[in-house]
Amino acid sequence: MPTRATLVLMIKRPKLHQGKQRLAGEIGANSALVIAKSLLSCAVEDAANWPGKVVIAIAHQIDVVWATRSLKNILPAAQVIYQGEGNLGERINRVDEELRSTGHQSLVFIGTDSPMLNDNFYQHLPVKLAKSAVLLAKAEDGGVVMMASNAPWPDFSHLPWSSESLARALALCCQHECLSVTYHDSNYDIDQLVDLTRLKHDLLADERPARQRLLSQVFSCLHQLKLNHEEKVMHDVVKDYYGKVLQTSDDLQTNACCTDSQLPNETKRILANIHDEVLTKYYGCGLVSPELLANCHILDLGCGAGRDCYALAQLVGEQGSVIGVDMTEEQLSVARKYIDYHKEKFAYQKANTRFELGYIEKLDELALSDNSIDVIVSNCVINLSPDKEAVLAQAYRLLKPGGEIYFSDVYADRRIPEHLQADSLLYGECLSGALYQQDFQTLAQKVGFSEQRVVTSRAISINNPEIIARVAGINFTSVTYRLFKVAELEPHAEYYGQQVIYLGGINGHTDVFSLDGETHFLTDKITAVSGNTWRTLKASRFNQYFSFVGDFTQHLGGFVIDKCHDVAAKKAPDEVSCCSTDTATVATVSKSCC
Template identity: 40%
Template sequence: MASVVHEKVKSYYSSLETGEDLQTSAACPAPSRLLSPSAKTALQQVHPDVCKRFLGCGVVVPEKLKGCSILDLGSGSGRDCYMLSKLVGEDGHVTGIDMTSELVEASRKYIQYHQELFGYAKPNTVFLQGYMEKLGEAGIKDSSVDVIVSNCVICLCPDKRAVLREAYKVLKEGGELYFSDMYANKVVPDSFREDAVLWVDKWIFKNMSEGHKKQCDIKYASGTYRIFKLPKHSIRSKALVTYKGTVPDCEEHFAFDASYSFKTNLTMDVDAEMAAILQCTRFSSDFTVQMTDEPDPSLDSTRQVYHLLNPFQLADRLGSCIKQCSKTGSTAACGTKTTSGNCG
């Protein structure tokens, strides 16, 4: 089944010239928050032909990327990669990986254009053909990446656990997987996977017959998760943290995720996982952290933590789609109210 799904997805995407060629009227929800000024400027500088062929949805841009090594899983037309290449700067690096040779070849055509536009002495962007489930075979070294992004692509992979395992391997300690994707409330039937249009265009439910809807009763949610690779034994206790206002474009307020929003110079309590994230990742210099030695009850409540990570339960509780979340290892956190999009 895995190879069949891969081939159908590759065949479908290679046949598309622009985003307007998608065969359904499906559309992903609008981003739950506005782009930062820096990201907006960078996106506006991407070559129009690259943007025209963009086949994803939304924009996936985590904060504080200057100097980072970034990997884009399912880079498609290269739009996000070129935007990120501006944000990481000349000392940073962006790698895009996609299994569709036509998209990889098309993306490579604009490397020199963006290098010259951004005033870099040499290119800081490369595109590789390969599978997200086999990053090592594609040439991505273990513990070599600061940030991994993915824009509504992992949902298309037949073996999602393999994607997450590979992402964990190539991330540096303290690195982040930041991805937006679609989620179903039950296993999607093989008959849908075998239909390239239904499978690739994400919003399968909108394109099913009424009979299929009644038979399957499948619902979909869209959400953005942020997951961190932390050192062993770094999650210890709760903490008091104070945001310094130093993250670019977040001078007064840093909306980290749906659970935590930090105001500059305001001290607040955080749980043990968030304390570890703020101490062990690229955000460590942006916070003062005072450990309280107070045990975090959630560390002994695995079942409860996973319950809170369910995007459908969060959407029901909050009355909207999932915004973004942050947790460690193979878990992620919470949702928030949004003013746009729907959850199906």
């Protein structure tokens, strides 16, 4: 039924870090902005169903154009005006005066914070307003969710607009001017987290489209808060375990955090240059380090006290750089303490290491540019992150095209039950945070790492009877992976008849170079490769050490790893491989030993 009352929608355009400050403090500014936009949509939905005239009153003059273009698509007949300067009371008085001067007699003011105002509320509103000069709908926190009047509002400039006594003060102010006051159905505003929890329940049966969209946003927000809480709990567990519980590697209860303990002499020499306190605070063994690092820019995820960073700093040289990221302040304080010590130890003019406090799944919060890193390394740390997908996605973003993440981590032969994931000892020991290996491969492909190359793999031994009992038969494996950021890699190895020749020259790989545990190249021999391997070698820092034969013109089926690849690395240079031929004989090479 038409009404002579005009609905005035008091709007403040939702913007990041503006408005909903209390809610933003509880759920984060971005989530609060999403909720604010959905609340606005609900108010606009109500205005679209109002049986009378509608006025959109905008809080900031700069947003009048936005309101005219955006909101009038939904409310084409609505009038858009600017609220003016001053506090909320002064702005309401100004809007009231302007509208009454142009013929509006009954004005109904609502905001955008009360999405549970329903059809019944709006249907009975004109009837009640016709029987009184002023109609107020109280908010449960002492404010109001609606205020309507058949007469000009009295001066509201002095009222306590952000207090629990607002409704009472409004009524007294109106009564002081001899305006009769009647109350409409009360409701509640959305100002804090507890309101969202209540709103989630109340919206379930509300079929209005904007309310259903709001419900979806509320569910998403509350779910993310739950994840954030769980993430914080896990972060605190790891910080406490590695910052306070562990003192040396001997305190670890398993060998999950250890790489191969048989260190090459060159690695031993490099580690000998690192300060004793840094070495003492290292909770693992071995060194996760790929080949050909001179002049590279490296990022170490979960650097701890910096042992690997200072080792890698020697391998990249003074023109390279190493950035270590860790969330444990106690560890980083040790790493930073010896920056100048190692600069002098390595005889560098300037330090080539720096250490950042942060979370490896939130690298976007640090001063790191996209496509800026040649190599990312990590030594048994990613399993400690509550969001492995985010870690891999951030790594992909930061790597230069052709760059790689080369890391050792722990994997399980099945998905870890939730009750074990919550076990702080198992989590700190790098066990209960381990991914099921197939799930890891799925995540890697999802973020862009189409091919996952296994460099080494070994079973993890657990000697602690208590831990053996807790994990209940789950088997764990330590795997070193290398994932390259290369465009156009296929999800499976395909064969196009391509070949490469390893030219030698990579330090420590005079006779043979192994890209992974199955892909080996004898020096000066032609080797058949998959399209993915061909593309990876060509796009990466290994390019100059190979000669490439072939293209992608003809697909010959799936690529099968040669059985003799496993022995290729063991052959003497003058032995002939059934997978290879002398470079002098340029002929088609079979991809099978048969």
